[in-house]
Amino acid sequence: MRPLRNVIYIQTQNAWVHKDNDNLVMKVGDEIKARVPIHKLQGLVCFGQVSISPYLMAHCSENGVTITYLNQFGKFLARVEGPVSGNVLLRRTQHLTGADRDKSVAIARTMLSGKLYNQRAVLRRYLRDYGDQADGQAMAAELTTAEKRLSRCLNQLADCDAIDTLMGREGEAAQVYFGVFQYLIRQPDFQFDARRRRPPTDPVNALLSFCYTLLTHDCRSALETTGLDPASGFLHQLRSGRPSLALDLAEELRPMIDRFVLSLINKRQLSLKDFEEWPNGSFTLKEEPRRTLLAAWQDRKQDTLMHPWFEESVPIGMLPWTQAQILARFLRGDCDSYVPFLWK
Amino acid sequence: MEPEPIYLSRLQHYLYCPRQFALIELEDVWVENQFTAEGKVLHQRVDQPDKQKRGDIRSVRSLRLSHAALGIEGVADVVEYHIQPDGSEQPYPIEYKRGKPKQHRADEVQLCAQALCLEDMEGLLVPEGALFYGEVRRRHVVYFDATLRELTLQTIQACRDIVQSKTTPKAVYKAGKCRNCSLIEQCHPQDFTRPASVWLAQQLTEN
Numbered sequence: 001m002r003p004l005r006n007v008i009y010i011q012t013q014n015a016w017v018h019k020d021n022d023n024l025v026m027k028v029g030d031e032i033k034a035r036v037p038i039h040k041l042q043g044l045v046c047f048g049q050v051s052i053s054p055y056l057m058a059h060c061s062e063n064g065v066t067i068t069y070l071n072q073f074g075k076f077l078a079r080v081e082g083p084v085s086g087n088v089l090l091r092r093t094q095h096l097t098g099a100d101r102d103k104s105v106a107i108a109r110t111m112l113s114g115k116l117y118n119q120r121a122v123l124r125r126y127l128r129d130y131g132d133q134a135d136g137q138a139m140a141a142e143l144t145t146a147e148k149r150l151s152r153c154l155n156q157l158a159d160c161d162a163i164d165t166l167m168g169r170e171g172e173a174a175q176v177y178f179g180v181f182q183y184l185i186r187q188p189d190f191q192f193d194a195r196r197r198r199p200p201t202d203p204v205n206a207l208l209s210f211c212y213t214l215l216t217h218d219c220r221s222a223l224e225t226t227g228l229d230p231a232s233g234f235l236h237q238l239r240s241g242r243p244s245l246a247l248d249l250a251e252e253l254r255p256m257i258d259r260f261v262l263s264l265i266n267k268r269q270l271s272l273k274d275f276e277e278w279p280n281g282s283f284t285l286k287e288e289p290r291r292t293l294l295a296a297w298q299d300r301k302q303d304t305l306m307h308p309w310f311e312e313s314v315p316i317g318m319l320p321w322t323q324a325q326i327l328a329r330f331l332r333g334d335c336d337s338y339v340p341f342l343w344k
Numbered sequence: 345m346e347p348e349p350i351y352l353s354r355l356q357h358y359l360y361c362p363r364q365f366a367l368i369e370l371e372d373v374w375v376e377n378q379f380t381a382e383g384k385v386l387h388q389r390v391d392q393p394d395k396q397k398r399g400d401i402r403s404v405r406s407l408r409l410s411h412a413a414l415g416i417e418g419v420a421d422v423v424e425y426h427i428q429p430d431g432s433e434q435p436y437p438i439e440y441k442r443g444k445p446k447q448h449r450a451d452e453v454q455l456c457a458q459a460l461c462l463e464d465m466e467g468l469l470v471p472e473g474a475l476f477y478g479e480v481r482r483r484h485v486v487y488f489d490a491t492l493r494e495l496t497l498q499t500i501q502a503c504r505d506i507v508q509s510k511t512t513p514k515a516v517y518k519a520g521k522c523r524n525c526s527l528i529e530q531c532h533p534q535d536f537t538r539p540a541s542v543w544l545a546q547q548l549t550e551n
Contacts, residue, residue, distance in 0.1 A: 087371055087372045113548055117547075308547065325532075332512055334512070334532075334536040335539075336539060337540040337544055339544055340544075342547055
């Protein structure tokens with residue numbers, strides 16, 4: 001596997017980031033706060049008021065380092081990118097495949113199979129670790145029921161021959177999964193009753209939303225590096241400005257994010273006071289704890305998982321990239337199906 | 345319309361592995377490894393366009409070559425013009441390679457294709473040239489005989505077939521070759537030869 005390079009998240013306000021030979025240098029005022037060799041980077045994500053020199057931008061784009069600007073709350077603002085790598089043939093096949101209803105359904109189905117399979121893995125993992133604890137008998141029974149229902153949804157995906165019915169099954173599975181998600185949270189302060197976004201109305205949902213955004217960014221860069229068009233999806237409908245394929249690809253990897261969020265809470269790396277409640281009832285993570293989260297996410301990306309198709313272990317941070325590659329190879333005719341990442 | 349030219353340097357990719365050629369030519373896949381990086385450094389030294397004359401040899405570096413009828417083009421590292429007693433000049437192509445002479449004929453075919461271009465451009469016969477290998481630091485003379493010329497023409501045609509069909513050949517795994525290939529991580533010669541749909545169905549029904 002290609003070595004996992006780092007994504008640097010810069011959230012120091014009024015930072016000035018520039019190039020010094022082959023290094024990235026971050027300054028605040030006259031003080032140098034960080035110096036990193038650029039060849040070790042995969043991406044640069046800036047939160048809020050961060051300035052980058054054009055020479056660093058050029059160097060980054062030549063070396064495949066994407067630069068993303070988000071506002072202080074993680075909302076996407078802009079992206080800096082060098083010339084798109086050619087591979088017009090791959091993109092053309094992708095677009096033609098996307099226009100073919102049956103082919104799109106087949107790809108969307110495999111991706112969602114991966115998602116449901118991995119959601120089930122999250123529940124199973126929890127049952128294995130905590131299922132036999134005395135205080136959890138009733139909980140374990142509910143989790144077992146949910147796990148069985150997920151298996152049923154997973155089997156039913158095979159019979160879906162339209163995007164709508166696939167989405168229906170996926171929605172059903174999400175209800176089952178998030179219906180028992182609260183049992184996986186072992187810190188009583190944190191309550192969760194349903195998945196709510198736009199805006200997230202509790203800290204758990206705020207964490208999920210924020211981390212899904214990070215995942216989608218990673219999927220988007222992985223697709224672009226591979227030469228695929230992140231805007232043209234198979235499951236998610238085309239909509240101007242929406243990275244539909246990045247969202248498609250993120251589906252099967254979301255359960256890894258869920259596990260990550262659960263571990264942040266359960267290991268008490270975050271507490272309720274790390275969140276800010278806004279007048280509209282929405283929650284966001286404060287700046288300092290966001291630093292904690294991003295550091296933990298960078299660590300988590302280094303952890304490896306067994307990729308059952310490649311039969312080798314892959315760092316979690318490389319999964320968007322391996323999956324983008326499988327998708328590209330499938331579209332180019334190397335194999336007869338897309339193969340999602342299955343979490344064993 | 346003229347067909348898109350095949351680059352001289354790509355012929356050796358085809359002979360090494362047709363899939364490697366297609367990945368580079370059709371899919372813009374390129375990854376540096378130790379071997380390609382060494383080759384690049386070696387070429388940075390020869391790739392400065394330059395003319396020199398020493399005794400009865402005039403040498404030209406980074407000479408652009410093409411052969412319209414064959415649809416090939418590229419750049420020769422060095423072409424020496426050997427001045428004959430009658431004052432005429434005999435072109436003599438020299439290609440720089442890292443490493444040492446190889447079992448397969450990829451380097452010779454690339455050089456022969458340069459000779460074909462020179463013959464077309466200069467209107468005379470080019471009977472021999474040389475490969476300069478960085479590791480052994482010596483010239484290895486190559487005669488452009490009928491067999492090599494035939495192999496070169498066949499290779500050009502095979503490359504053109506891939507470019508026109510826009511299809512990347514399936515991977516064929518050969519341990520020694522694949523391990524030295526910088527594209528192995530992009531190519532996955534061992535993975536995509538398995539039937540993916542059968543494997544996936546099995547995984548999903550297993551509990």
